[in-house]
Amino acid sequence: MKLPVKFIEQMKEQLKDGYEDFLATYDHKTHRGIRVNTLKISVEDFLKITPFDLKAIPWTDDGFYIEEERPAKHPHYFAGLYYIQEPSAMLPAVLLEPDENDTALDLCAAPGGKTMQMAAMMKDSGVLIANDINNHRLKALIRNAELMGLRNLVVLNDKQENIRRVLNHKVDKLLIDAPCSGEGMFKKHDDAISAYEDYDVEACVSMQKSILDDVLEVLNGQGQVVYSTCTFNTYENEDMIRYAMNKKSLSLVDMKKEHGFEPGIDMKEVIRLYPHLLDGEGHFAAKLTYEDDYEEIRLDESANQPPELLQAFMDENLTEPLEGMFRVVKDKVFLMPSKRLDLSGLKVVKNGWFLGVLKKNRFEPSHAMALSLKKDQVKRTINFSGDAIEVIKYLKCETISCDGEKGYNLVCVDGHPIGWGKYASGKLKNLYPSQWRLS
Structure with a gap:
């Protein structure tokens, strides 16, 4: 791997005696991990059913190193039991x-790994807002949110100055995983070096300052912010x-400086992660608190009645009806987050749980439902074991011969839903979305 000369000189100066050990990590394979989705399964129960050989990641309770080359091909992935x-x-x-009591904002969220993690920590409660200005990348975030089973997520596609105006002094926890030069990703992504050479550090610094100029104003009194990057330079x-x-x-x-974490450069409070000191790639993180009077934010928790066709579906297929604030957008029905902020003036691309579509009768x-x-x-329900051939057939959108009851069935793997099927005359009509098909 040919590293940029500017980067080599920077790291020699920064690491001094540790530079050779750092450089040697580029000859090693990248460390890969999965995080158990505790919204769906406990870590203890996941470890009982997973076939993977896992090793705990020391800085999180639900993360594991994984050697499996294709974890995104296993049925448990399609059930949303873990995130890569x-x-x-x-x-x-x-x-x-x-x-779970917080109003939280993940500002630069796509493709959503940290958003999914925050949702699990909040037990899919409170108010969690994820924003990204890249509309294409947001599609991946929404898919991941549906896969992980998130109900209370709001997704925005807006500029930070608009977010500042609407969410001024309303956010308790703010995550800024800032767009950066990506020096810590050189080993993981082949195009990271070319991007680094085309898009210089100065441009990233300018962007980061612009973000901070606006978004810090969303913090409520006693609010907290974590700023992170996957790069090494001090700028x-x-x-x-x-x-x-x-x-x-x-x-x-x-x-705390533990697990191989290093203090910052002339800033002992922050954390630097170097790949020669721990099993992971490059990262930087700092946590700050805002000292001011706390303003109590009034959240909307009102409820309403579902559309008649949805109510009829729930009566026929669910053991208990869903309750809350239902919203119909054209023909699509959403169950909005249990606690809601007024987001008027912002570009909202997803607000809560997409339940389905109202047809003529x-x-x-x-699939998100x-x-x-x-x-x-x-x-x-129709339940298959994780190693059953029927699961693979289902994920490939094939019709399945099996026992069942007539009507809609929730298809499960090891007791966890992976989608809908419609059963009749010994056959399960496959309703798995073709765009998610296992190849």
Whole structure:
């Protein structure tokens, strides 16, 4: 691997005696990880059913190193039981510590790994907002949110200045995983070096300052922010923290240096992750608190009645009807988050749980609805073991011969939903979405 000369000189100066050990990591394979989706299964129960050989990642309770080459091909992945994530990238959400009572914002969210992690930590409660200005990347975030079974997520596609205006002083926990030069990704992504050479550090610094100029104003009194990057230079890291502290009354939280974490450069409170000191790629993280009076934010928790066709579907197929605030957009039905902010003026691309579509005389349930339900919430289910050939056939959108009850059935693997099927005369009509088909 031919590393940029500028980067080599920078790291020699930064690491000094540790540079040769750092350089040697580029001859090693990347560390790969999965994070158990505790919204669907406990870590203990997942370890009982997974066929993977796993080793715990020390800085998170639900993350594991994995040697399996194709974890995205296993049926448990299609049930949303785990998310594939680089081990170092699991740290920022752990440091932020969002909980179920928070209003939280993941500002640069796509493709959604940290968003999914925050949702699990918040038990899919409170208010979690994920934003990204890249509309194409948001499609991956929404797919991942549906796969993980998130119900209470709001997804935005807006500029930070608009977010500042609408969410001014309303956010308890803010994650800024800033767009950066990606020096820590050179080994993981082949195009990271070419992107680095085409898109210089100065441009990233300018973008990061622009983000901080606007978005820090969303913090409520006593709010907390974690700023992170996957790069090594000081311009995008420690210097950016100093810039933020000069902009607003923020205090650095001194985080433990454990598991191979290093303190920052002339900033002992922050954390640097180097690949020669731990099993992970490059990362930087800093946590800050905002010292001001807390403003109580009134959240909407009102409810309404579902559309008649949806109610008829629930009566026929669910053990208990869903309740909350239902919203119909054209012919699509959503169950909105249990706690809601007024987001008027922002570009909202997803607001809550997409349940399905209203047809002329029926309700057609969505794949997202199936993946957010529990097996015991549906009257008719068909369950296959994780190694059953029927599961593979189902994921390939094939019709399956099996025993069942007539009507909609929730198809499960090891007791966890993977989609809908319609059963009649010994056959299960496959309703798995073709765009998600296992190849």
